[in-house]
Amino acid sequence: MSTPQLTDTMAEILARHRGQEGPMLPILHSVMEAFGYIPGDAVPLIAEELNLGRAEVHGVISFYHDFRKDPAGHHLLKICRAEACQAVGANALTERVLTKLGIGWGETTPDGRVTVEPVYCLGLCACGPAAMVGDRVIGRADEAKIEEALA
Amino acid sequence: MKIYVPRDSAAKALGADAVAAAVRTEAAARGLDVTVIRNGTRGMIWLEPLVEIEVGGARRAFGPVTPADVPALLDGTLAGLGPVEDIPFFARQTRLTFARCGLIDPLDLDAYEAHGGLAGLRRAIAMTGQQIVDEVKDSGLRGRGGAGFPTGIKWQTVHDAQSSRKYIVCNADEGDSGTFADRMIMEGDPFTLIEGMAIAGLAVGATKGYVYLRSEYPDAIEVMQEAVCIGRARGLLGADVLGSGRVFDMEIRVGAGAYVCGEETSLLNSLEGKRGIVRAKPPLPALEGFLGRPTVVNNVISLATVPVIFEKGAQHYADFGLGRSKGTMPVQIAGNVKYGGLFETAFGMPLGTLVEDVAGGTANGRPVKAVQVGGPLGAYMPPAKFDTPFAYEEFDGQGGLIGHAGVVVFDDTADMLQMARFAMEFCAVESCGKCTPCRIGAVRGVETIDRIAEGDAAAKELLVDLCETMTDGSLCALGGLTPYPVLSAMENYPDDFATRKEAAE
Numbered sequence: 001m002s003t004p005q006l007t008d009t010m011a012e013i014l015a016r017h018r019g020q021e022g023p024m025l026p027i028l029h030s031v032m033e034a035f036g037y038i039p040g041d042a043v044p045l046i047a048e049e050l051n052l053g054r055a056e057v058h059g060v061i062s063f064y065h066d067f068r069k070d071p072a073g074h075h076l077l078k079i080c081r082a083e084a085c086q087a088v089g090a091n092a093l094t095e096r097v098l099t100k101l102g103i104g105w106g107e108t109t110p111d112g113r114v115t116v117e118p119v120y121c122l123g124l125c126a127c128g129p130a131a132m133v134g135d136r137v138i139g140r141a142d143e144a145k146i147e148e149a150l151a
Numbered sequence: 152m153k154i155y156v157p158r159d160s161a162a163k164a165l166g167a168d169a170v171a172a173a174v175r176t177e178a179a180a181r182g183l184d185v186t187v188i189r190n191g192t193r194g195m196i197w198l199e200p201l202v203e204i205e206v207g208g209a210r211r212a213f214g215p216v217t218p219a220d221v222p223a224l225l226d227g228t229l230a231g232l233g234p235v236e237d238i239p240f241f242a243r244q245t246r247l248t249f250a251r252c253g254l255i256d257p258l259d260l261d262a263y264e265a266h267g268g269l270a271g272l273r274r275a276i277a278m279t280g281q282q283i284v285d286e287v288k289d290s291g292l293r294g295r296g297g298a299g300f301p302t303g304i305k306w307q308t309v310h311d312a313q314s315s316r317k318y319i320v321c322n323a324d325e326g327d328s329g330t331f332a333d334r335m336i337m338e339g340d341p342f343t344l345i346e347g348m349a350i351a352g353l354a355v356g357a358t359k360g361y362v363y364l365r366s367e368y369p370d371a372i373e374v375m376q377e378a379v380c381i382g383r384a385r386g387l388l389g390a391d392v393l394g395s396g397r398v399f400d401m402e403i404r405v406g407a408g409a410y411v412c413g414e415e416t417s418l419l420n421s422l423e424g425k426r427g428i429v430r431a432k433p434p435l436p437a438l439e440g441f442l443g444r445p446t447v448v449n450n451v452i453s454l455a456t457v458p459v460i461f462e463k464g465a466q467h468y469a470d471f472g473l474g475r476s477k478g479t480m481p482v483q484i485a486g487n488v489k490y491g492g493l494f495e496t497a498f499g500m501p502l503g504t505l506v507e508d509v510a511g512g513t514a515n516g517r518p519v520k521a522v523q524v525g526g527p528l529g530a531y532m533p534p535a536k537f538d539t540p541f542a543y544e545e546f547d548g549q550g551g552l553i554g555h556a557g558v559v560v561f562d563d564t565a566d567m568l569q570m571a572r573f574a575m576e577f578c579a580v581e582s583c584g585k586c587t588p589c590r591i592g593a594v595r596g597v598e599t600i601d602r603i604a605e606g607d608a609a610a611k612e613l614l615v616d617l618c619e620t621m622t623d624g625s626l627c628a629l630g631g632l633t634p635y636p637v638l639s640a641m642e643n644y645p646d647d648f649a650t651r652k653e654a655a656e
Contacts, residue, residue: 021441063583064407066366066406083527083573084557085328085561088487097485119367120527120580123160123368123371138164139165
């Protein structure tokens with residue numbers, strides 16, 4: 001990505017959140033929405049805006065699972081690992097899905113199609129195993145439903 | 152004709168959007184005058200997508216409905232369930248907090264008002280702050296997030312604090328596995344949460360509220376954001392709340408996937424834009440909370456229950472329950488169960504009744520082996536403890552906790568050593584890192600449990616010792632309560648912890 005484009009987008013995002021109390025997380029979410037990850041070049045701009053050190057901004061980014069430093073695959077598949085889903089076979093499902101995709105947790109398929117991440121509860125505990133592709137939720141998930149959502 | 156198809160994310164996860172689309176298409180093709188209403192869920196998840204048809208004021212339920220069922224649904228030939236209120240799972244409940252959930256379009260403020268909404272806020276507007284706080288105290292409401300601290304006492308502290316600026320913060324970071332009550336009320340009846348927060352604001356003199364909502368709930372975020380916009384446009388929020396001349400506004404803030412941010416001090420740091428590191432108490436958030444100001448931090452269900460307390464009176468609410476656990480609790484039945492969903496009931500129902508009777512046992516008919524109550528930090532209860540009444544002190548007496556009232560059922564294939572290991576692994580993943588016993592202890596816990604699995608019987612004693620250190624040496628519930636599932640698994644299921652070698656020999 002060219003730097004002027006990043007600078008313009010960041011200026012718009014930072015202006016949008018000016019005046020909010022505790023704007024850091026809203027800013028980072030907006031950056032994620034705009035780029036799909038937090039580009040390294042955005043960090044000093046956020047630090048400057050919030051009058052913080054770059055290390056402090058980096059510390060916040062690295063604390064939260066949602067904030068990525070690199071782009072994810074075309075689809076972001078999250079499979080619930082929590083207890084209620086384990087009670088209805090989430091571990092076996094995960095194993096089958098990861099084997100089929102040929103990747104491990106947190107990895108992206110070589111063609112860049114799918115990134116798989118664990119999630120700890122989607123609030124779909126009465127219809128597990130639960131999964132999510134983007135913002136689309138899947139209950140009683142199986143390989144067929146997940147494959148369909150990734151199509 | 153009105154047709155209700157839920158927009159709740161559990162219903163969507165089971166295909167409700169496709170059913171709603173099929174209803175619209177089929178009705179249009181037939182030239183029928185049909186209004187499709189996307190309501191919340193009634194909470195019977197095994198029946199989702201649960202569609203209701205209203206003709207002449209009477210609603211009849213059908214479910215689970217697939218798009219292929221829609222022609223028969225409109226023909227009137229699809230086998231139905233009758234009125235929702237007659238389904239045994241529903242009929243046995245006492246719905247106070249969730250009275251409107253699934254009944255109305257969640258974003259229809261007029262329907263909200265027609266079903267008792269805003270009556271509580273109107274009553275509160277006519278009261279002084281102290282009178283409002285007293286009403287909450289009289290209701291006996293305790294924090295529904297898990298700790299069970301009396302809500303009225305918390306409000307009193309913030310009420311009495313002197314400050315030019317105070318805050319209401321709603322903890323909607325519902326990360327516990329097996330819980331979805333917060334999500335369900337936010338998606339199904341968001342105005343009750345907004346009304347509850349406005350009453351809290353009037354009570355303590357706060358003019359600004361925040362809902363810290365986890366990012367794993369995109370549907371709830373959408374509904375809440377829309378509800379806040381409608382609330383502002385209709386004068387429920389803003390500079391003149393319902394014409395009272397009082398100020399209260401609020402904002403939805405989205406979390407970023409950290410379980411520990413459900414802990415109130417960590418949540419406040421996150422809301423301020425910092426790493427979600429736990430703060431030492433004191434100072435209490437009630438005195439030095441968000442941005443160092445006096446702050447009420449309450450769970451979604453605590454705040455969403457406030458309107459019904461003011462609508463029906465504190466005594467009406469307090470008349471339900473058992474001992475010091477007053478009112479109702481939305482129990483969330485999850486995991487391997489036949490009838491999963493949300494069951495709001497007065498405190499005191501025995502755990503076994505909930506599991507065997509209400510939930511109908513396991514989905515696959517195998518015997519129940521363990522029930523984890525209260526999320527990943529709750530104890531694993533064996534059937535031998537099924538006579539424990541569902542209430543705060545009663546569970547405490549059995550070495551457990553009710554937490555946010557999630558009930559996760561496991562059948563006899565569950566390996567409790569692996570569940571104990573998972574509890575430690577989860578703690579290691581989600582630890583904020585402030586306390587050494589949690590940050591490092593959880594990693595050592597996983598290793599120690601692996602040693603037990605490999606045949607090192609001496610490691611059991613070490614695990615107990617480690618758990619004691621975590622309990623005594625952690626600031627918050629994550630490190631402090633992870634020993635609950637671990638030790639309860641080891642105590643109640645010794646066979647699963649008999650070393651593999653012993654079992655093989």
